[in-house]
Amino acid sequence: MLLVACAAILGVLLVGTGAAYGAVGLENGQVARWPLVSAAVIGGLVGLWMMGLRRAWFEMTLVQRVLRVVGASVVAAGSFGVLYGLTEAPPGGIAVEWVESYGDGQELATQTERPLMVYFTADWCVACAELDAEVFQDPSIRPRLEQEFVPVKIDYDRGDEDTLDAIGRFQVSGLPRVGFEGRDGEVMWGPSFEGKVGIDDFDGRLDRVLAGDGEDTGQWLETTLGEGGLWALFLLVFGAGVLASLSPCIYPLIPITIGVFGARAATTRREGFVLSLAYVGGIAATYSGLGVLAALMGGVFGGFFQHLWVQAGIAGIFALVGIALLGVFDIRLPQGLHHRLAQAGGAGHSGAFVMGMAAGVIAVPCIGPVVAGILVYVAEQGDLLLGWSLLAVFALGMGLLFMGLGTFSSLLQRLPQAGGWMEGAKAVMGAVFLGLALYYLRLVIPGVGQVVDGLWMTLAGIVG
DSSP: OHHHHHHHHHHHHHHHHHHHHTOSBOTTSOBOSHHHHHHHHHHHHHHHHHHOTTSOGGGOOHHHHHHHHHHHHHHHHHHHHHHHHHHSOOSOOOOOOOBOOHHHHHHHHHHHTOOEEEEEEOTTOHHHHHHIIIIITSTTTHHHHHHHSEEEEEETTOOOHHHHHHHHHTTOOSSSEEEEEOTTSOBOTTTOEESOOOHHHHHHHHHHHHTTOOOOOOOHHHHHHHHHHHHHHHHHHHHHHHHHHTSTTTGGGHHHHHHHTTGGGOSSHHHHHHHHHHHHHHHHHHHHHHHHHHHHHOSOHHHHTTSHHHHHHHHHHHHHHHHHHTTSOOOOOOHHHHHHHHHTTOHHHHHHHHHHHHHHHHHTTTTHHHHHHHHHHHHHHTOHHHHHHHHHHHHHHHTHHHHHHHHTGGGGGGSOOOOHHHHHHHHHHHHHHHHHHHHHHHHHOHHHHHHHHHHHHHHHHHHO
């Protein structure tokens, strides 16, 4: 009953706050984030109450087990709703009237004597959709693009001659990519960019194009390297890794991850630190390897991890782990592999390293824009040592919380002994994993996003 009361109070506060500040609808037609997020939080709290967390599965009656299953489903939907509402661009915006061909755009720019803006995107590029909805559709930006520029939108995967010419001309190595041509038809490298920028930053770039200022001031990594030197660059990348660890796809999973690779069971802080270091070393091995590949080959590495078949695989992994945590079956290493890990120096250390390598791959889609930005810079520099070291430092920043909590996790041994409550905790984590599976599955099945957007608009209409 306490959870239900808290959910009701939270709902009243969120609705009242949104109404007081007029936060339901934005000027450009987009709805606010809070109606969906608040509904998901309230639903998740109700689901937790239904799950009966103080009882183990074998202690439950048939009715209680049905409530556990229904509650887990509601928590999974709530987890998905929170992630979706916080990371996806809100629906309802007014789209820019794009020209779909680079050649047609050049002709129109010549006829109207306006600068050309070329926006490279793809269906699988999540950051591209966010840039479009949050920046291009902004009421202060969209009229400028349509009236002062010739806006061209190019599908990176289209593959025709016109598209390939544009990709080569603007040196596209990552998405989203925005390039500008002045009234004289020359590429303006300074205002052009890769990745996401804010509204004020983008507005300033438009002013530079109109003023004819095409000087290349460098990307954020290049600027930092030039002004503060190599150490400042490494510090910036390390900070980016720390912030990445706080993302909604990583931070909630830190406690259970530490428990899985054994740091919680460590008898000393030194042992916990070594296990955590092995785990973070696995993450560093994955990312530094990507850095070396980027230096050798270049390419759209962030985009690779956002392709549909990769997303489907990640969704399948989360679903499998979630179902296992709900008690349907146990996930265990094969006896032969377990024996080999033990012979290799202990299942804990070796297993933590392997888990870290896998976690590095799984986390890339969630923090894709940050990783892609670093990889693009590395690909442009072509320096193997710089590529290896930058991505390793990023991984260390991302693993800072793992090392800190893993080192001092021996204090958790003072908690009450195992019981039915632990089964409930596992069930909650299983529901959260299922929510993460839905989050990645939305990119594989576009209809999922359409349904959620419709619900989002409905909720905004109800509270508005």
